[in-house]
């Protein structure tokens with residue numbers, strides 16, 4: 302086989318080109334599947350890095366994109382506005398936890414979080430406070446820009462860039478038996494007058510290893526941050542749009558964060574778009590006759606009308622289709638299949654939150670660079686299933702159109718992989 306690494310100028314993300322040649326071109330996407338150049342169907346069990354919610358090429362969303370192209374391309378978003386952005390903002394406010402009133406657009410999860418951090422600091426700065434410290438959770442992930450890496454877990458992924466990263470305060474992950482410690486440490490940090498915000502992934506820490514914690518803790522975090530005037534920024538970039546069983550994960554704790562970041566599923570996965578929602582006081586802190594107090598942020602493609610039209614169509618799909626039923630159905634199918642692994646000594650920490658399941662292969666080599674990661678990936682690829690374990694953490698985050706038969710195939714592959722690959726590393 303010719304190695305595309307030597308023939309293509311493309312540098313791929315999170316890819317060691319020397320040892321991980323790309324295998325196939327994808328020529329089409331369809332439902333829960335990617336179709337490669339040989340006509341082989343591959344089950345997209347991780348929703349193409351968590352963006353595809355309903356399915357690949359949802360008809361309503363594809364149609365909306367085609368329609369928008371007849372009227373728009375990019376439109377400058379200062380001085381002017383347009384209907385897709387206006388309507389989408391109203392729709393987002395309607396669906397989001399109550400009390401969020403303003404929407405700032407950007408184009409990726411990372412920028413949505415960067416905007417959230419800047420909103421928080423701008424809020425305090427414009428009120429004459431220099432609060433600037435950010436508190437985050439151990440094992441968190443918020444993106445790959447310098448700012449979001451600073452707020453995320455430190456490790457092999459950012460060692461080279463550490464000199465550029467700013468310091469944050471980190472609360473421990475509230476694993477079983479450590480919940481009170483997490484609460485106490487947060488309380489301790491928030492007592493410091495300099496803390497601006499707690500930035501957190503609600504209920505599920507995604508890239509940090511699909512770690513899960515209870516809504517009750519999120520409520521505690523809200524209570525503590527409120528008491529100390531610390532802003533709560535919910536990074537719902539992965540958890541939003543139904544993944545955790547509700548539209549947004551914050552709903553399960555019945556709380557409204559001060560700032561909410563959403564991206565991945567906002568267009569159903571069709572086009573890049575992000576939104577950072579905030580409470581009125583954050584917007585109002587930037588209102589003034591003085592132009593030096595405006596919110597200094599923009600990206601060229603802010604509120605791209607085609608992407609906003611795709612977002613609107615996604616909202617229409619959420620309104621018109623039986624989404625609750627579909628998501629609960631998927632959660633049920635997932636838990637039925639996960640059940641048989643619960644007392645299986647080949648795995649540890651078998652867990653689920655809504656439509657997401659995860660289980661750690663019990664091996665001696667753990668962490669993101671665990672040797673079993675690439676072996677598992679190759680094994681799943683052979684079986685026509687796209688699963689990309691985070692080290693030894695195997696997880697499924699399928700699009701909602703996935704069938705019982707698709708899932709059976711994926712779990713069979715996991716079962717076999719645990720024997721074939723797990724055995725060597727136990």
Ligand SMILES: *Cc1c(COP(=O)(O)O)cnc(C)c1O
Nearest residue numbers: 409410411442443444507538539
């Ligand atoms: C993926 C992700 C991001 C970054 O989103 P990009 O679109 O890749 O920049 C931020 N936060 C969370 C929780 C994510 O899962």
